[in-house]
Amino acid sequence: MWTVSTLSYAAQVSVTSYHHGNLRAALVETGLAMARESGPDGVALREVARRVGVSHNAAYRHFADREALLGEIAQVGMQRLTEAMHQRMAEVVPGLDAVARAQARLRAVGRAYVEFALAEPGLFRTAFSALAHASPVEPAGTAEEDQGPYALLNTVLDELVEAGHLAPERRPSADVTCWAGVHGIAVLHLDGPLAGAPEAEREATMVRFFDIVERGLGGGPGGGPG
Amino acid sequence: MWTVSTLSYAAQVSVTSYHHGNLRAALVETGLAMARESGPDGVALREVARRVGVSHNAAYRHFADREALLGEIAQVGMQRLTEAMHQRMAEVVPGLDAVARAQARLRAVGRAYVEFALAEPGLFRTAFSALAHASPVEPAGTAEEDQGPYALLNTVLDELVEAGHLAPERRPSADVTCWAGVHGIAVLHLDGPLAGAPEAEREATMVRFFDIVERGLGGGPGGGPG
DNA sequence: AACTCAGTGTTGACACTGTCCACATTCTCG
DNA sequence: CGAGAATGTGGACAGTGTCAACACTGAGTT
Structure with missing residues (x-):
């Protein structure tokens, strides 16, 4: 009865069997x-x-x-998001000093996050709709690659510490702050009052956001510049 | 048939009429x-x-x-959010210098935002679910009170500029950055991987976030402290 | 080789939803 | 008082998620 699509079912079996096979x-x-x-x-x-x-x-x-099916789909969505971040992060040109490179990579993952949300709104919403999946935030040290967006972010932030731009005592503040900011930008543009904002404006928002964050994270152990 | 609840129907009419009245x-x-x-x-x-x-x-x-009913409900939710922010903002003690006061008020509106989201998750989600309502972000100058969370935030940020802590050239960056950050914190705690985080941790996150933002916004016109 | 049985897919049903239609009632205004 | 606009009712239809009972198939055992 059912026509088998030409897509990539891993173990496609006989076309007209009672059991679908996959x-x-x-x-x-x-x-x-x-x-x-x-x-x-x-x-x-x-x-x-x-x-x-x-x-x-x-x-x-x-x-x-x-709900279970949706959870599975959400997991795939999360994976796609991670891949997108990973890719943008890897695209950063290597010809820079450590600080500039780490900063560029931080901006890259952030930009990838927002870009993904806007390019794949349905998937992004799904990924964050039913999250019985992802562990309730891994501790900030467990930063192996392809472990999720959070792990990726932590990797980059650690690079920033190593490069000397992020003061170690502000490191714990950094992850959630960055994540929340980027997620907020994504959501506000997706389902929020910033929906429909022209791309140029969105781009400016991103740049300004990262300027502030970089400024807020960087520098010596002292308080603010005030 | 229907029993009239004791709630506040503005113009309650005869109890057993065909027409409900309100x-x-x-x-x-x-x-x-x-x-x-x-x-x-x-x-x-x-x-x-x-x-x-x-x-x-x-x-x-x-x-x-x-959808229309939901929109109306969402509008009420938005209003409640605004009220909560307004209240917390007004609670800031007046015995401070201008900068400290403005900073405290900024923190107050931000904290109120997150607190409301966590105290009224259903309403918060509803308010942001169907927003065919709110205009796609009013220009950053239109900051009369009770015009919505965004206007409130702008008011406080303007105070921060007046007090001299927020450099005017960084003012345009500030609103969306703050909003996105706070919204992100709320959403990640509500529907995201930070759900279920203990209150102490959430509190710490908030404080750190504001520290970074304040640091990122404040100070002279120069670049970062690096 | 026949049989069994767990795995998988099907049919049918139920309760629930949003929405359209025709009809009933009531209120208001001329 | 009577007409017409508001407003509320009942019935119907298509769609949904989920449960229970049944049907087919393939792999293993005897």
Whole structure:
């Protein structure tokens, strides 16, 4: 009955069998597409099943809930976000001194975060809608790569400390501050009062934000310049 | 049939008439209560009508859509948020010099924002869920009071400029940066990976955030302290 | 080779939702 | 008083998530 799409189902089996062979993956993939189109609310279990070419309820053999499927999709979304950040971070040209390089990499991950949110609004919203997944913030030292956006941010911030721009005693403040700021910019542009702002303005906002953060983080152990 | 609650329907009429007399207000009020309980998704048109004691569909005489009702509720939520910010801002003791006072007021509005989000998660989510309402960010000068959170923030930032702590050329950067940061902190604690963080940690995060922002905003026209 | 049985997919049902339609009642105004 | 505009009602339709009972298939055991 159902036509097998030409997409990348890892272990595609005979085309007209009763068993789909890879339903779970297919559901996630199709659900992902729907999430990209219309966000978490656009992912209807029945519609996903319909598109995959399987009856409603079939999904219940692989997911306890709609929530469970959505969680899986959210996880993929989070992964995509991480990849985007990683890529932008790696694109930073290497011909700079340590401080400039670390600063550029910090700006790169931040910019990637916002860019991703605006380029993939549905996926971004989905990733943050049902997060029974991600651990409630890993401790700030566990910074191996591809462990999530937070780990990536921490990596860059540690580089900034090493380079000598970020005073160590302000290091603990830095991660959540940066994250919150960038997330706030993303959300306000996505679902907030800044939605529809022209790109130039958004770009200016980003630059100014990073200027302030860099200024706020950098320098010696003393208080502010006042 | 429907029992009239003891709440504040502005123009309550005869108890057993065919016409409710104040349906619109009653719907908003009840919808608001449901939004507080379970966020925007918890506001079901039929259930609202049921609780008010009126048939489903009655709401359609007063709202074009579920979306329209939700928008009205969101507006009330925004108003509550503004009030909370206003109050915390007014509570700042007056016995300080101009700079300290302005800084304290900035921290107060920011803290109020986050506190409100965590104290009224459903309402906060609702306020930011369907915002076909609020104008896409008023220009940064239009800062009369009770015009919304953004106007309030601008007021405080202007005070900071007047007091001499915020360099005028960094003023345009300040509003969105502060807003985004505070909004990010709120959202990450509400729906993000920081959910469930203990209050002490959240408090520390807030303090650190404001330290960085203050440092980043303050001081002379020169670049960072590096 | 036949049988069993767990895994997987299907059909049918239920309760719930938003929304449209036609109808009923009431209020207001001429 | 009577007409017409407001307002509330009931029924219907399509859509949703979820549960329970049934059907098919494939892998392993005897």
